[in-house]
Structures are given as C-alpha cells and as structure tokens.
Amino acid sequence: xxxxxxxxxxxxxxxxxxxxxxxxxxxxxxxxxxxxxxxxxxxxxxxxxxxxxxxxxxxxxxxxxxxxxxxxxxxxxxxxxxxxxxxxxxxxxxxxxxxxxxxxxxxxxxxxxxxxxxxxxxxxxxxxxxxxxxxxxxxxxxxxxxxxxxxxxxxxxxxxxxxxxxxxxxxxxxxxxxxxxxxxxxxxxxxxxxxxxxxxxxxxxxxxxxxxxxxxxxxxxxxxxxxxxxxxxxxxxxxxxxxxxxxxxxxxxxxxxxxxxxxxxxxxxxxxxxxxxxxxxxxxxxxxxxxxxxxxxxxxxxxxxxxxxxxxxxxxxxxxxxxxxxxxxxxxxxxxxxxxxxxxxxxxxxxxxxxxxxxxxxxxxxxxxxxxxxxxxxxxxxxxxxxxxxxxxxxxxxxxxxxxxxxxxxxxxxxxxxxxxxxxxxxxxxxxxxxxxxxxxxxxxxxxxxxxxxxxxxxxxxxxxxxxxxxxxxxxxxxxxxxxxxxxxxxxxxxxxxxxxxxxxxxxxxxxxx
Ligand code: MSP
Numbered sequence: 001x002x003x004x005x006x007x008x009x010x011x012x013x014x015x016x017x018x019x020x021x022x023x024x025x026x027x028x029x030x031x032x033x034x035x036x037x038x039x040x041x042x043x044x045x046x047x048x049x050x051x052x053x054x055x056x057x058x059x060x061x062x063x064x065x066x067x068x069x070x071x072x073x074x075x076x077x078x079x080x081x082x083x084x085x086x087x088x089x090x091x092x093x094x095x096x097x098x099x100x101x102x103x104x105x106x107x108x109x110x111x112x113x114x115x116x117x118x119x120x121x122x123x124x125x126x127x128x129x130x131x132x133x134x135x136x137x138x139x140x141x142x143x144x145x146x147x148x149x150x151x152x153x154x155x156x157x158x159x160x161x162x163x164x165x166x167x168x169x170x171x172x173x174x175x176x177x178x179x180x181x182x183x184x185x186x187x188x189x190x191x192x193x194x195x196x197x198x199x200x201x202x203x204x205x206x207x208x209x210x211x212x213x214x215x216x217x218x219x220x221x222x223x224x225x226x227x228x229x230x231x232x233x234x235x236x237x238x239x240x241x242x243x244x245x246x247x248x249x250x251x252x253x254x255x256x257x258x259x260x261x262x263x264x265x266x267x268x269x270x271x272x273x274x275x276x277x278x279x280x281x282x283x284x285x286x287x288x289x290x291x292x293x294x295x296x297x298x299x300x301x302x303x304x305x306x307x308x309x310x311x312x313x314x315x316x317x318x319x320x321x322x323x324x325x326x327x328x329x330x331x332x333x334x335x336x337x338x339x340x341x342x343x344x345x346x347x348x349x350x351x352x353x354x355x356x357x358x359x360x361x362x363x364x365x366x367x368x369x370x371x372x373x374x375x376x377x378x379x380x381x382x383x384x385x386x387x388x389x390x391x392x393x394x395x396x397x398x399x400x401x402x403x404x405x406x407x408x409x410x411x412x413x414x415x416x417x418x419x420x421x422x423x424x425x426x427x428x429x430x431x432x433x434x435x436x437x438x439x440x441x442x443x444x445x446x447x448x449x450x451x452x453x454x455x456x457x458x459x460x461x462x463x464x465x466x467x468x469x470x471x472x473x474x475x476x477x478x479x480x481x482x483x484x485x486x487x488x489x490x491x492x493x494x495x496x497x498x499x500x501x502x503x504x505x506x507x508x509x510x511x512x513x514x
Contacts, residue, residue, distance in 0.1 A: 022303035047092030052226030183326035
C-alpha cells in the first residue's frame with residue numbers, strides 16, 4: 001500500500017468559515033477519497049491557524065480571551081468539516097500543546113545550528129498585514145496601498161531566519177521538480193519571485209507588540225511569527241507517523257503559494273534537514289455573483305446553511321463541477337440551480353426513478369438477466385461508451401481535472417437516458433412477442449447496469465449519493481473499486497426499491513445571497 005499524505009491550508013479563526021474554506025476542504029476530500037479508492041493508505045489533515053495579530057484583535061473586539069475566542073470559532077470549522085462530509089483523519093489546532101512543542105523544538109534546532117540570528121531592524125510596518133514593507137510595495141506616488149492599513153516606521157530587534165542562503169538550492173530544486181506546483185504555470189510565478197534576491201525572514205514579534213503566539217524557546221521576550229508557526233502544522237500532525245513524510249500535496253489557495261508555501265516552507269524544512277513536500281496544489285478563488293466575497297456587504301454564502309437546504313452532495317457536486325482546479329470561478333444561485341435542476345434532478349435523478357419504476361412495473365422489482373441474442377447495437381454502443389468513459393474519468397482524476405471527469409460521467413448518464421428512449425420498454429411491455437419480451441428484459445438489465453456503473457464513478461465527489469443509489473439498486477460495492485467498474489451481470493436477481501428521493505425541488509429562498 002502506498003502512503004499518501006494530503007493537507008489543506010489551516011484557516012484563520014478570526015472569522016467564521018465561508019465558501020472558500022468549504023471549497024478547499026471539499027477539493028482536498030475528493031482527492032483523498034479518490035486515492036483511497038485507488039488503494040492508497042491516505043492521511044488527510046485539516047485544521048485551524050489560531051495565533052497572530054488578526055486573531056488577537058478579533059478576540060479583543062469580542063471582549064474575550066484569545067483562547068476562549070479560538071475555542072469557539074474552531075468548533076465552527078470542525079462542524080463545517082462534519083457537515084460537508086469531509087473524511088479528514090485529523091484536525092489540528094495551532095494552540096494545541098503537541099504543536100507548540102514541535103514548533104519550539106524546530107526553532108531551537110535551527111537556532112543551535114546558527115540558522116537564526118538576532119538583528120536590529122528598521123522599517124515600515126503594516127499592522128493589518130503583520131509585515132514589514134519594502135519600497136517595491138509602495139504605490140507609484142510613494143504612498144502605501146490601502147490593503148496595508150496604517151503603516152508606521154519602527155525600529156526593533158528581532159530574530160531572522162537565513163532564508164537567503166538557500167535561494168540557489170530552491171531554484172535548483174524547482175528546476176529539477178517540474179511538477180512541484182500544480183497548475184504548472186504557477187511554478188513560473190515562484191521562479192519569478194526567486195529571480196530577485198531573497199531577504200532573510202523575520203520570524204519573531206516582540207511581546208509588547210503581539211502576545212498571542214508561541215514564545216521563542218531561546219528568548220521569552222518574543223513570540224513566533226504566525227506563518228513560521230502555522231506552516232509547521234503539517235509536520236506536527238505526522239511527527240509520530242514518519243511513514244507519511246514528506247507530504248504528497250499541500251492544497252492551498254493561490255494567494256498563499258508565494259512566498260509562504262513555495263519559498264518559506266521548503267527552505268525551513270531544508271534547513272532543518274527534513275524533506276520538502278512533493279507538491280503544492282494551488283486552487284483559484286471563488287467570487288459570489290461576480291464580486292468579492294464579503295460578509296459586511298452581505299455578498300456571502302454560508303456553506304453549511306446551503307448544504308442543509310440543497311443537500312451536501314449537491315453543494316459538493318456544484319463546487320467541483322463548476323471550478324476548474326487552479327482557475328477562479330463565480331458562485332451564483334442561478335448557476336447552482338441550473339446545475340441542480342438540469343444535471344442532478346432531471347438527468348441523474350430521472351434515470352434513477354425511471355430505472356426503479358420500470359423494473360417494478362415490468363420486472364416485478366427484480367433486475368432480470370440480459371438475453372444475449374438480443375443484446376444489440378444500442379446495448380453495445382452504451383457498453384463501449386462505458387469503457388471509454390471509465391478510462392477517461394480515471395485519468396482525469398489523476399490529473400485533477402475533476403470538472404471534466406464529472407462532465408464525462410454525466411454524459412454517460414445522458415446516454416443511458418437516451419438508450420431508454422431508444423428501447424422504449426413501455427412499448428415492449430405491451431407486446432407478447434417473445435423477442436420483445438427478451439428485449440424488455442435486456443433493456444431493464446442494461447439500464448440498471450449502466451446506472452450502477454455511472455454512479456460508481458461518483459463516490460469521491462458525492463459519497464452519500466453513490467451509496468444511496470447503489471442501495472436502491474440492491475447493490476453493495478466491493479472492497480476493490482476498480483473491480484466494481486466492470487460491466488457484467490452482477491445486478492441480476494437484485495431486488496430494487498420502490499422509489500428514491502434524491503434531489504427534491506428546493507422550496508423557499510436560498511440562505512443569505514447578496
Ligand atoms: N491561515 C492561513 C493559512 C496557513 S496554512 C499553513 C490562511 N488562512 S485563511 O483562512 O485566510 O485562508 C484559508 C484558505 O482558504 C486559503 O488557502 C485561502 O486561499 C482559501 N480561501 C480564502 N478565500 C477564498 C475564496 N474566496 N475562494 C477560494 N478559496 C479561498 O491563509
């Protein structure tokens with residue numbers, strides 16, 4: 001069994017979870033479930049990032065202690081994972097003792113090796129972004145862009161990590177590992193960033209400025225810079241499971257690729273004598289109704305509420321079908337409902353209902369066997385399409401082209417519905433001609449088998465729906481996924497359910513849409 005370690009970014013707890021957080025978890029879950037179906041031994045980590053200025057400020061605003069604030073908001077993120085049916089093996093919080101211990105050990109080790117030094121630093125500091133700024137960050141007119149908030153010039157002593165001395169190593173590493181970043185074009189962005197000399201990384205914050213962090217093991221007047229703390233979570237979670245190191249994929253948004261994940265993190269690991277991650281997968285960003293997500297303007301989708309209203313699998317399906325991994329996408333209720341009605345209810349839901357109805361009406365509720373002598377062109381065409389679809393869909397999953405994989409799968413569902421029209425079992429059922437009777441049985445068996453197979457391509461994206469549809473066909477999947485993807489007569493004699501409720505018409509207005 002191959003070990004496969006995959007992580008999401010850990011979310012800041014300064015606000016409640018939103019659609020962007022939900023998408024990242026679902027995307028990572030799809031990959032994790034797919035790898036498990038392929039037989040890998042998967043370890044899937046997600047969690048929350050609890051230290052730093054933003055969290056300290058949010059707690060202050062609420063008038064409660066940062067730890068209490070973190071305890072509350074973290075529960076919302078944990079609950080979201082449950083709601084979305086995320087199959088994570090672990091949920092890490094950076095305020096946990098297990099994590100603080102690892103961060104301190106790593107810092108001490110790097111300090112002892114001379115990778116960290118103390119220096120005086122004078123510069124322009126953005127409180128909002130928690131970072132020192134450089135001249136290249138200024139507007140052409142010399143002012144600071146609004147995103148930095150208030151910018152002040154300060155001088156302070158701090159600890160620095162020797163990033164610069166590993167710059168050449170990282171460039172070589174990227175050149176030798178062309179697939180380090182997915183999508184590939186983003187790797188260029190990393191190399192571009194590395195074409196300028198790197199500054200050493202300031203990894204401390206004086207406690208008078210920021211208290212909410214992990215105290216440096218070698219100087220108690222400072223806490224650790226939040227990114228240096230947060231990135232280490234990936235290592236903390238498997239520190240006693242070395243078989244999972246290095247990580248196969250860190251799934252992150254495009255905004256945190258450069259520099260934290262693609263530059264700081266591999267260099268931190270290299271300096272500590274640890275192997276860098278094998279790959280980073282940077283996904284795009286969701287907008288809502290064409291504009292930036294924002295709680296204050298009400299342009300916001302609460303993923304948990306949405307899932308409660310339309311079903312978790314419908315939301316999972318939409319996000320994975322709509323977004324091409326790496327690109328940005330827009331979320332609108334209109335587009336969601338178009339896919340919900342057109343693809344889920346009218347295509348897949350309809351196929352399930354027709355199959356159950358006709359098997360009950362013309363087969364006494366039991367899937368008949370195919371009569372080989374009437375297994376004609378329409379059956380053969382559908383079977384050939386199945387083989388092609390299956391092979392394509394597996395390959396598309398390997399390449400993270402999940403939106404196309406779903407499109408192909410649903411094209412097969414469409415073809416199965418069309419097959420039913422061609423054979424028109426309701427007409428055959430009226431005939432007493434033995435050939436028509438044989439065709440009737442064959443068509444019932446064929447539609448059931450095609451439905452079983454089509455749905456067998458969906459468990460990574462829609463795990464509950466897959467179980468439900470297989471269930472109404474009287475089918476339980478086997479242990480080896482690939483063996484299930486073979487067209488044969490295994491449903492013969494299966495007792496099907498009377499009906500299935502899969503994608504009901506949504507009732508009232510959706511939750512919070514701007
Ligand atoms: N805490 C850091 C990550 C530390 S990882 C060691 C952080 N947190 S975050 O809450 O701001 O973002 C968490 C993830 O959600 C990031 O990968 C980010 O890209 C993603 N998203 C935030 N908004 C998003 C959208 N609108 N759309 C898609 N993903 C988005 O950054």
